[in-house]
Amino acid sequence: MNDYIFDVDGTLIDTEKMYLLPLHKTLRANGYNVSYDDVKKVFGITASDALKILGVKDVEAVRKQWFDQIKNYKDDAKVYDGIIDSLAKLHADKNNRLAIATSKIEDEFHRDVTRFGLDDYxxxxxxxxxxxxxxxxxxxxxxxxxxxxxxPKATIYIGDTIYDLQAAHAAHVAFGLAGWRTKKTADFANSDYYFETPADLLTIGTLAE
Known part of the structure; x- marks a missing residue:
């Protein structure tokens, strides 16, 4: 049995601009002197944790302003090329089970993922x-x-950030780096798998071998 657990943002869907453009705009409007590169560093974790790392004092107020703007950037989100084909093939194999584990809350998931039909897989x-x-x-x-x-020995978590790698290894499962989003630098030397394209997900065989 192969069990695949996926991150969403930066792994299945390119949501960087949808989230980070309004975040950067909100922070600047609230007097925080941060660059776009600064906000990129907290991409992929919960909104509250990201704002705390960025030094935001009134987290809930800024979070609300940020999230009120995200709807205006929805058209900037897209499914990565090859994801749907690979998910369909993995899902069609009865030896596989697939899950999503995401920093989104459920309402955000439906806003960002359900509209693309990815939950079907x-x-x-x-x-x-x-x-x-x-x-x-x-x-x-x-x-x-x-x-x-x-x-856990037959489970892999696929993600695109150092937080994903750390979470996978803390859970004692293999980590696969989504190379279509993140290149394998020294920070990801401990990745168990490096997938250059979504199609590479189909090549790893039985995880528990």
Whole structure:
């Protein structure tokens, strides 16, 4: 049995501009002297954690301003080329089970993912409002393992950030780097797999071998 758990942002869907352009605009409007590169560094973790790392004092107020603007950038999000074909093939193999474990809350998931039909290829979903600690803690992935009734030795978490790698290894599962988004630099030397394209997901064979 192969159990695949996927991150969403930067892995299945290119949502960088949809999230970070309004975040950068909101921070600047609130007097925070941050660059776009600064906000890129916190991409992929929960909104509250990202704002805390960026030094925001009134996290909830800024978060609301930020999220009120995201709808204006929805057209900037797109599914990465090759993702749907690879997910369809993985899902069609009855030996595989697929889950999503994302820093999004459920409402954000439906706004960003359901509209692309990606949820049709998954057997389970984990949202950040279901767990206590976001990435790099292992909670999201451990909940995914629980929902799939998975064997950690036969499980891989596919993501695009250092937080994803740290969370996967904290959960004692393999980590696959989404190379269509993130190149394998020294920061990702401990990745168990490097997938240059989504099609490479189909080449790893049985994980527990």
């Amino acid at each position: 998954f057997d389970a979903f984990v949202f950040s409002n279901e767990i206590k600690h976001g990435k790099p803690a292992p909670d999201l992935i451990l909940k995914g393992i629980e929902k799939l009734n998975a064997d």
